[in-house]
Amino acid sequence: MSRTNELRMITRVAQMYHLEGLKQSDISELLRISQASVSRLLKRAESEGIVRVSIVAPSGTYPDLESAIREKFGISEVIVADCREDNDDAVFSAIGVAAAHLLEQTLEDGDVIGVSSWSATLQQMLDNIHPIKRVRAERVIQLLGGIGVPSAQIHATQLTTRLAHLINGEPQLLPAPCVTGSPESKRILVSDPQVKATVDQFKRVTTAFVGIGAMSPSQNLIYSGNTFTQAELQELASRGAVGDICLRFYTADGEPLAGEIYERVVGMTLEELQAVPRVIGTAGGKRKTASIAGALRGKLIDVLITDRFTAERLSEFT
Amino acid sequence: MSRTNELRMITRVAQMYHLEGLKQSDISELLRISQASVSRLLKRAESEGIVRVSIVAPSGTYPDLESAIREKFGISEVIVADCREDNDDAVFSAIGVAAAHLLEQTLEDGDVIGVSSWSATLQQMLDNIHPIKRVRAERVIQLLGGIGVPSAQIHATQLTTRLAHLINGEPQLLPAPCVTGSPESKRILVSDPQVKATVDQFKRVTTAFVGIGAMSPSQNLIYSGNTFTQAELQELASRGAVGDICLRFYTADGEPLAGEIYERVVGMTLEELQAVPRVIGTAGGKRKTASIAGALRGKLIDVLITDRFTAERLSEFT
DNA sequence: ATCAAGCGTGAATAAATATTCATGCGGAGG
């Protein structure tokens, strides 16, 4: 019988607090109990399910998908971008916009940003960044070699340089091809002072933006001309590769696929990547579902930015 | 396009705060924005309707009825007691329990409690008070004369005395009939030192518990034998009386009905009652709907305790 | 181009809320 009365009290307090917008001290005066008691009653109101907070997802946001992926893969942050259609153009654009916003919102003074060139989503990100005056990034570091056929080189270098400009930082380029013919030639390249200078900076990166590659390589890589042969890709696939980050291939569990090919890439290794405090992976599209899942499983990235269609697939991925 | 992104952010923050239970400073670290911004985003989440708090009334509580009556009559507090059936026994008992709880919860050291005797609900209240040790009321003052036929006198006096005991206060009795034969005899009575002493204390009452009488008088009053004649009651009714508090009759608007009868009552006047900081009216039952409505309209009481059936009627009362 | 108004930001601070602590009550078990 007193139970009912207590529930009434809790309900009334919850009403006054949440609906009428009174503060606890007002309620405590009106109801002649201490503020501490009001606080306690409110806590009970939540635990008893008398007050319920529901969060309504505004159209264009997908918190449920985000949570589902966060929980499924144990990743700290997922951003699902809205997107009308499930084709590469729309998806990359949506992801690019979201990535640009993330960069703008979270950039801090003195940040050292790493970018893997060669990524269509990161290209899109660039096009959507609003120049920032507020903060001053220290440096933008190219994480993957960019020399190849002329058009491709422009992409890679420009991406780093433009980004540096937009966020008031110094570009630090990696003047090398992304893949060399042999481990030896890679070693020689890396001993080049300018290349070495950049590689030495890898450990200072505070935030890395990386694309995620699928096993059927993207247009950019095909065009660049200095990447792997079909045979090499098939070998990787037969060893379980599901995707790459900075041309570092990994398995469905996100384990790096070491070997000769790994030694021929000029760029940040997956080990170095994991040492970066915040790695932001941007990718979407049907081809990339398994690649993204692998990166998530291996905790290769801390933040995933993707589109709602890919998010849907990931949330159901087995 | 940035709108969507902002909504996403708001939604995410709301999720972290309300669902995951993180504190704003945690969120600000995770999302790399300032705590102030988190607070602002949360405020926007409410104003944009992204978070909604709903309050579910536990069974046996009637917050909607309470609000309806509060708003309709502009009264500060209404307590609607749960009650299975709409008969006097059940109703009075429910109200008594609720009144007892209110008293227990809100009694403060040094309070001076006034009680109109003659009320079935207040009788019930007594039976449900759990003796209080915590606080020490100063005094319990009988607001209405109680002398009449012996059995009734016991009721009135006992009510005051028992209550005083239960809340560790001194009883201050009003040893007089509730209604005298003429204004003159009332004046004489009031000049009696003991009566005068009590009447003089009326202005010190901090909380008054009063029943509300309907025009068809209750069993208690009929039994007491020293109340009004049918003719007198009919006269009152013809002048618009809808009910009484401490035998002070009032109209549908809660205006006191002055006149000869008013001058023959030994007890607190409605003017004195309005000067009391907190007046708690307890009443329920079909007969009393109009009486209660009048008391509410005239702001004669600050807190109404009633049952759910009567509350329903009041909320629809024209 | 220059300047003022308006907005949004984070640091500092004020305000509100949650928790701790000490106390007193009530009930269970000697």
Add this chain to the structure above:
DNA sequence: CCTCCGCATGAATATTTATTCACGCTTGAT
């Protein structure tokens, strides 16, 4: 009947949240 334990309470305090303030950016008018 007494004692001890668990619980509830309010005052004091710690913690968390909201607001203020000062500043810098953007925008739109001159």
